[in-house]
Amino acid sequence: MPLWILNGTVVDGTGAPPRRAHLLIDGDTIMDVGDALQPPAESDAEVIDAEGLTVAPGFIDLHSHSDVALLVDPVVPCKLNQGITLELLGQDGLSVAPLTDEVAPLWRRHLSGLVGTYDVEWDWRSFDDYLTRLGPTAANVAALVGHGTLRLNVMGMANRPATAREIDQMCDLLRASLAAGAFGLSGGLVYTPGAYASFDELVALNRIVAEAGRIWVVHIRYEGDRIDDALDEMFRIVDLTGVALHISHFKLMGRNNWGRAQAVVDRIEEQRARGRDVTVDQYPYMAGSTMLSAILPPWAHAEGPERLREYLRDPIRLEKMAAEVEAGSPHWESFVGNAGWENIYISDVAAEEHRDLVGKSLSQIGDLWRCSPFEAAVRLLLEADLAVSMVLHAMHEDDVRTILAQPWRLGGTDALLGGKPHPRSYGSYPRILGRYVRDEGVVSLPEAIRQMTGGAAQRLRIDDRGVIAPGMKADLCLFDADRIIDRATFDDPMQLPDGIAWVIVNGQPVLRDQQPTGNLPGRVLRQR
Incomplete structure (x- = not known):
């Protein structure tokens, strides 16, 4: 049955100015977009009147830790209520696949402070096994394979350089995971065992990532006093391999570094001007969160x-x-x-x-x-x-604003979901659209939407999502631009945002007025 969205203000994910238009959706696809479209007088089509609402592509979370949570709750309401229609798992070098029988119990315990202690059996082994276990879900999911996980499979938690043979074994596991659909390789150079890796090991793996046309998504080694050293390390890897570099949760930590954001922004601008493919993601808060x-x-x-x-x-x-x-x-x-x-x-x-x-x-x-x-x-x-x-x-808001305004900055929540979580788990994208777009004007609405949607899809090399246009998949977020705001705070973080009216995934409504509809149309996306 066709779905019509009428009278909305479309912000299409390309950075183009808003325009009033109607959408026709059939199945999982946007069939037409225009200001003259109207449903037939005699029609059983579903109609959403979007008068007063902004119609945007669904938001893409480029840094998600829902790897195990999705196996227990396929909806994850705190993400849907932010308008998120695609989560990228397997972050910080700590993917939950591939695993051997020997390392699976160890890895589950090691990651318990990050992915949670859910009562679910970790019975997958290959990367393909894990992706198969993920569906069905409300939102779409994609995944990276973690460098630390590859290292764990080959040499456990050993604190030493890998041998040539061990690097070859990691490369074989990486190739298999990429062939199964991993969107790239993630690294966590502050986390073990990834922190033990030599530079040569990272180069060898990223040559394979580059050859496959995938991305290297990395929590860099230093985010404080030595951030320049961490960037130098990554830029050298790019120079030697040609890999596309994406830096996770880009920030400056520590009072000594407050006010340095423009200097590190200039360094990324310099690399991009030289033709290096470098982007970052960022959550809009002055605090981080991870395992103790x-x-x-x-x-x-x-x-x-x-x-x-x-x-x-x-x-x-x-x-x-x-x-x-x-x-x-x-x-x-x-x-x-x-x-x-x-x-x-x-x-x-x-x-x-x-x-x-x-x-x-x-x-x-x-x-x-x-x-x-x-x-x-x-x-x-x-x-x-x-x-x-x-x-x-550990961060300063002026630095958050400086990074937020950059065109190569993309969106991510870095949400941990248990206990009394960081408010970014519930409020990241509404906070940007309410506080930093509408109230402060740090970035324009079309540009903020592009960062969260079309820019993120382009970064993942997904060519049929992230933009509102005929032929694209119908992942959409409908929100009131005058009302949208985060309500989650550090004292009371589990508060849903205001202003999001509808979320649609693959043509099916999954959220209406903060309530999940029960539909689970999300798909596991595999890069090929």
């Missing part, structure tokens, strides 16, 4: 979660850890050094007896337990078996 175990130096994670638990009980190693957590080390940037204990808050913890600590800072927990913040973090990690997440406040 990431505050520990990389050597502590070598050999896996069980050995880490041993280290967390060893006084000699704890003393060494505590010093590095405060100051960092030559090849590792400390989250605590960038944020400070007083600015790191617990957002989720698997241990039931510690749920009352969610929302408290590590400084506050240390005071409560009459110990140092480091000792509090160690106790939490031990008693929750590492399944702890954190929010850390």
Whole structure:
């Protein structure tokens, strides 16, 4: 049955000015767009009157951690209510596939603070197996394969350079995952085991990514004092391989670096002017979020979660850890050094007896337990078996605005979904459209929509989504531009935004007035 959307203001995802137009959708496809279209007088077609609403392509989340959550809840309402119709999984080098029988239990435990502790069996093994497990869903999904996951399969959590043979084995796994439909390779150079990789290992893998025409999506090694070193490393990889580089959750952490955004923007502009293919994604907040175990130096994670638990009980190693957590080390940037204990808050913890600590800072927990913040973090990690997440406040809003205004900046939520999450999980895209577009004018509405839709689809080399035009897939978000705003806060983050009226995926309404319709038309997209 055809679907008509009448009287809306279309912002088509290309950056073109808004225009009043009607849409005709048949099946999963936009058939026509124009101001003279009208449904036949005698028709059983569904009609949505979009008077007063902006009609945009569905938003694309280029940095999602719903890898396991989608297997439990195929709707993920906090994403649908932001207008998101496509999530890109497998981020930060930490994809949940491929896996061997031997490493699957270890990886599940290692990632528990990031992807959650859902009661779902991790019974997939190949990348293809995992993609097959994902459907059906409300929104579309796509996935990257993680560099850390490839390394884990070949050499476990070993803290050493890979041999030539081991690099060849990683390359074979990478080729198989790309052939199964992975959109590219993700890296997390602050996370283990990816942090242990040599430069040559990253180059070898990215030569394959470049040859396949895919992208390298990376959490760079440093986001604070040494961000220039991290960018130099990535630009060298681009020069040697020709790979398309996309930097995850681009930001500047640490008070010492506030106000430096224009300088790093200039560095990316210089690379692009030289013909390098470089983009970034960004969430519009001054705080980050990840698993609490990431505050520990990389050597502590070598050999896996069980050995880490041993280290967390060893006084000699704890003393060494505590010093590095405060100051960092030559090849590792400390989250605590960038944020400070007083600015790191617990957002989720698997241990039931510690749920009352969610929302408290590590400084506050240390005071409560009459110990140092480091000792509090160690106790939490031990008693929750590492399944702890954190929010850390370390950025400045002026830098957020500077990055947001760049045409090569694209959208991503980086949403962790458990406990008392970062508000970006519920409010990222409405916050941009309400606060930074309508209220502050940091970026225009057509440009913000392009960043979230057409620009993101182009980055993923998806040619049939992200733009409103005949022949494109009917992924759409209908919202009131005068009302749209985020309501999620750090104190009360699980609040749905205002102003989004409809979300449509592959021609089927999946959200109406903040309520899921029950339709699950989403597809698992595979890059070929």
